[in-house]
Each structure stands twice: as structure tokens, then as C-alpha cells.
Amino acid sequence: MTRIVIIGGGPGGYEAALVGAQLGAEVTVVDRDGLGGASVLTDCVPSKTLIATAEVMTTFDSSYEELGIIVADDTPHVEQAARVVGVDLGKVNRRVKRLALAQSHDITASVTRAGARVLRGRGRLEGQQDADGSRTVVVTDADGEVERITADAVLIATGGHPREIPDALPDGERILNWTQVYDLDELPEELIVVGSGVTGAEFAGAYQALGSRASPSSPPATACCPARTRTPPPSWRTSSGAAA
Numbered sequence: 001m002t003r004i005v006i007i008g009g010g011p012g013g014y015e016a017a018l019v020g021a022q023l024g025a026e027v028t029v030v031d032r033d034g035l036g037g038a039s040v041l042t043d044c045v046p047s048k049t050l051i052a053t054a055e056v057m058t059t060f061d062s063s064y065e066e067l068g069i070i071v072a073d074d075t076p077h078v079e080q081a082a083r084v085v086g087v088d089l090g091k092v093n094r095r096v097k098r099l100a101l102a103q104s105h106d107i108t109a110s111v112t113r114a115g116a117r118v119l120r121g122r123g124r125l126e127g128q129q130d131a132d133g134s135r136t137v138v139v140t141d142a143d144g145e146v147e148r149i150t151a152d153a154v155l156i157a158t159g160g161h162p163r164e165i166p167d168a169l170p171d172g173e174r175i176l177n178w179t180q181v182y183d184l185d186e187l188p189e190e191l192i193v194v195g196s197g198v199t200g201a202e203f204a205g206a207y208q209a210l211g212s213r214a215s216p217s218s219p220p221a222t223a224c225c226p227a228r229t230r231t232p233p234p235s236w237r238t239s240s241g242a243a244a
């Protein structure tokens, strides 16, 4: 039976694990953070969950203008397009993290059910290829326990990292990266999102809908995928003053 070790349990890794196991290979998938990878734990799932709240806020925000709905009982009169609801960001972020973890557990369960072995730890390749073409993957878990696994094929699916700006490194307080925003308990009054590609536009749009003054800031030539890009409102300006 072909022995496959997959390092990295994001969509790249866990989908390969499912297919490998279904085709009869002996599959081990190793991830240091949990199956689903960054995609589920910090990237796509959290950002889409945040956006889901932002979309409801947008619907409520436009509900007075279009439908005459006033949510708060003590709102005597709303002059113009007014904010009629508020957001508890701490609660939103707790839901974001809860759903991400639940999805990671679901993925672990389905990969295990398919017959693959799931190991939590950091994987690395050891030494050179053996004479029979096999390789050894060394897995170190959080307690420092080490396991060596021999594999006929090794798939490296360790994902990538967004770039960090050396003179503006995230401190988790004033400068936040894409994972630290889910630790916020209060909505920032003002937020500058560096990068106005798909991810930056999504974050800026979501925080603006939640009630922050959020603006994306990046060189105008930033590439983005049209299918997932929203048309930014005119109030969004890049640092150079051009519409984002």
C-alpha cells in the first residue's frame, strides 16, 4: 500500500488526504494548528463569518430609509440614513472563532472517517531519499514528542503568509494582522486597511458596515479578483487620495 504523508492540513492538504484515503493509500496528514488550516481557522471562514454580520448590519442600516423600520424603542426621530443598530464586536468575534473551530473539528472527523491518520504537530522532511525512494517525515508535537514516519510520497501543503511591513509590524493593539482582528472586543472608530485587493476590500467593507470609519490604503495598481470585489463607496480613498 502506498504510504503518503501530507504536511499541512488546509484545503490543499485535507482534500488530498480524503482523495488519497479513498483511493486506498495509507495517508497521514500532519498539521500544527488543526485541520482546515489557515483557510478555516484564520482566513476564509472567519472573514466570511464577519461579513455575514456586516451584511445584516447593512440591511438594518438601510431599513429606516427604505422600510421605515426603527429598531431602538427610544429612537424618537431619525433624520436621515441613520445607524439604527449597533454591534457587540466581542460577541461577533467569539462566534467567528467558535464556528472556525467547529469546522476544523468537522473536517478532522471526515478525514479520520475516510481512513486517514491525523497528527497534530510540526512536520519536516529528514535527510535524503532512501534507496527505495521513500522519505522520512519527522513530526514534533506541542510537548516536544517526536514521531518519524516513512512515506513513499510526501505532499507539502503548508500554505502561504501575507506580507508584513517591516517598519509597521503587528503589535496586536494598534497594528493588527488578519488574525489579530478577531481578538478585538470593541469596534475601532477608525481603521486603515493596508492593501485593497480582495481581502483588504472585504475587511474594509465589513468594518465600515459594522460602524467603523474604515478605508483601504494601497497603491492604485493592486490586483484583485473581480468576482469577489465589491464596488467601494465614494468615501473610500487611497492614501494618495484616488478612489480605491
Ligand SMILES: Cc1cc2nc3c(=O)[nH]c(=O)nc-3n(C[C@H](O)[C@H](O)[C@H](O)COP(=O)(O)OP(=O)(O)OC[C@H]3O[C@@H](n4cnc5c(N)ncnc54)[C@H](O)[C@@H]3O)c2cc1C
Pocket: 007, 008, 009, 010, 011, 012, 013, 030, 031, 032, 033, 034, 036, 037, 038, 039, 040, 042, 043, 044, 045, 047, 048, 121, 122, 123, 124, 157, 158, 159, 160, 162, 178, 199
Ligand atoms: C483574510 C483572508 C480571507 C481569505 N478568503 C478567501 C476566500 O474567501 N476564498 C478563497 O478561496 N480563499 C481565501 N483566502 C485564501 C485562502 O485562505 C488560501 O488560499 C488557503 O488557505 C490556501 O490553502 P492551503 O491548504 O494551501 O494552505 P493553508 O490553509 O494556509 O493551510 C496550511 C496549513 O499548513 C500548516 N503548516 C504549515 N507549516 C507546517 C509544518 N511544517 N508542519 C505542519 N503543519 C504546517 C499551517 O499551520 C496551516 O494549518 C483568504 C485568505 C485570507 C488571508
